[in-house]
Amino acid sequence: MQKETPPVVIDTSGVDIHAENARIREHGPVAQVELPNGVRAWSITGYDAGRQALSDHRLSKDGHQHWTAYVHGEVDPSFPLIDWALMDNMNTTYGSAHSRMRALVAKRFTPRRIEAMRPTIDKIVASLLADLAGSSAGTVVDLKARYAYPLAARVIFDVVGIPEAARGTILGDGEAQIDTTKTSEEIAASVERGLMELAAVVEARRQHPADDLMSDLIAAQQEDGSELRDGEIIGNLSFLLGTGTETVTNLVVNSVLALLSHPDQLQLVRSGKASWQDAIEETLRVEAPVAHLPFRFPTEDVQLGGVTMSAGDPVLMNFAAIGRDPAIHGTSAGSFDITRPSKDHLSFGHGAYSCIGKALGRVEAEIAVSALFTRFPDLVLAVPASDIKPQSTFIMNGRDELPVLLATTPAESA
Numbered sequence: 209m210q211k212e213t214p215p216v217v218i219d220t221s222g223v224d225i226h227a228e229n230a231r232i233r234e235h236g237p238v239a240q241v242e243l244p245n246g247v248r249a250w251s252i253t254g255y256d257a258g259r260q261a262l263s264d265h266r267l268s269k270d271g272h273q274h275w276t277a278y279v280h281g282e283v284d285p286s287f288p289l290i291d292w293a294l295m296d297n298m299n300t301t302y303g304s305a306h307s308r309m310r311a312l313v314a315k316r317f318t319p320r321r322i323e324a325m326r327p328t329i330d331k332i333v334a335s336l337l338a339d340l341a342g343s344s345a346g347t348v349v350d351l352k353a354r355y356a357y358p359l360a361a362r363v364i365f366d367v368v369g370i371p372e373a374a375r376g377t378i379l380g381d382g383e384a385q386i387d388t389t390k391t392s393e394e395i396a397a398s399v400e401r402g403l404m405e406l407a408a409v410v411e412a413r414r415q416h417p418a419d420d421l422m423s424d425l426i427a428a429q430q431e432d433g434s435e436l437r438d439g440e441i442i443g444n445l446s447f448l449l450g451t452g453t454e455t456v457t458n459l460v461v462n463s464v465l466a467l468l469s470h471p472d473q474l475q476l477v478r479s480g481k482a483s484w485q486d487a488i489e490e491t492l493r494v495e496a497p498v499a500h501l502p503f504r505f506p507t508e509d510v511q512l513g514g515v516t517m518s519a520g521d522p523v524l525m526n527f528a529a530i531g532r533d534p535a536i537h538g539t540s541a542g543s544f545d546i547t548r549p550s551k552d553h554l555s556f557g558h559g560a561y562s563c564i565g566k567a568l569g570r571v572e573a574e575i576a577v578s579a580l581f582t583r584f585p586d587l588v589l590a591v592p593a594s595d596i597k598p599q600s601t602f603i604m605n606g607r608d609e610l611p612v613l614l615a616t617t618p619a620e621s622a
């Protein structure tokens with residue numbers, strides 16, 4: 209990697225990703241950053257450069273093949289982000305290995321199937337809201353723990369086919385994996401626990417197939433000679449559970465927080481001048497749930513945004529910065545304005561690795577946010593928005609908690 213002016217050193221605690229991104233952007237749409245262990249990487253903060261990178265087949269996600277430092281045995285195993293490049297799942301494969309796996313999974317997420325899931329999502333939302341309404345008046349309620357997270361988890365755990373009894377362990381470990389303040393040993397231990405639990409679940413399902421994604425993958429392994437390995441099945445299921453839970457949770461939490469801290473914008477939706485979809489889309493733009501995603505690796509030298517990224521350099525997609533690019537959103541790029549005509553973002557990625565669950569994520573968030581504000585019209589934050597801490601990660605963009613007062617009137621809780 210070419211050395212230039214000192215790069216921005218990434219704060220792994222993720223305390224203020226937007227301020228950090230503004231500093232990275234000062235160095236251009238594609239700029240060097242420093243990760244833990246002194247590892248240098250490129251961060252793509254520009255919208256145009258981001259689209260180009262995501263459409264460029266020369267940017268691989270397979271660290272085993274294309275991360276030069278790893279191939280040469282030069283990566284310190286204690287580098288805490290190592291798993292992001294080496295995990296055994298579709299998102300870290302390249303070429304035909306990637307498209308084969310992607311096609312198998314995508315069958316469960318067609319627009320028709322997602323639309324058919326609306327009644328199930330409605331039901332889960334209604335039961336979570338009924339549970340919230342049971343809280344005594346004046347109690348502070350954490351909407352992340354009691355609403356956003358259980359919704360996102362139940363939906364994706366149902367799609368994959370994880371039995372209730374195994375959900376606790378797998379969920380706990382998913383949370384630990386995205387915490388970029390943890391050591392590589394702590395992360396490895398939690399990954400191991402989750403994968404072992406999942407392996408046991410897959411073995412049991414092999415004997416008793418059902419109508420779920422896990423059974424699809426087991427059937428593909430048995431039927432079409434696709435040479436799907438057990439490790440791949442487990443790795444992909446684990447990835448889907450994590451990605452389907454953490455992202456949707458963040459989108460719901462970020463949307464509710466944005467609306468509660470911008471009452472004028474909430475009023476626009478309530479008065480019919482804007483829609484819930486407008487609010488969700490603007491949240492996706494200004495508070496991308498996946499903030500700064502490791503890693504891509506150029507398979508050859510690639511020129512982008514005025515720099516040359518050498519073959520094998522680690523590259524991060526800075527989705528949080530891309531949504532706020534002033535080159536396309538002007539000086540108000542950082543403001544939450546649900547009426548802005550163009551809400552362009554790349555928060556679901558783009559191109560070969562673009563999000564398979566984006567329709568599902570949008571539907572879940574729309575149902576969850578609209579139903580919440582309808583059920584609890586007096587909902588308010590229980591503390592000032594500035595006191596609500598971000599998650600300790602620079603990779604994801606969410607909050608540890610979302611404390612609110614439901615302010616349920618007696619008529620509503622009846």
Ligand code: HEM
Nearest residue numbers: 298299452455456459497555556557561562563564565569
């Ligand atoms: C608001 C919700 C969501 C957001 C913001 C989001 C974001 C993203 C992003 C940015 C990527 C691109 C990764 C890359 O470039 O390497 C991605 C990929 C992916 N997402 Fe989502 N996601 C969301 C919901 C979901 C859900 C509910 C699922 C459930 C199935 C899902 C499954 C996937 C999968 C399987 C991929 C990898 C595709 C591949 O490697 O070809 N996502 N997502």
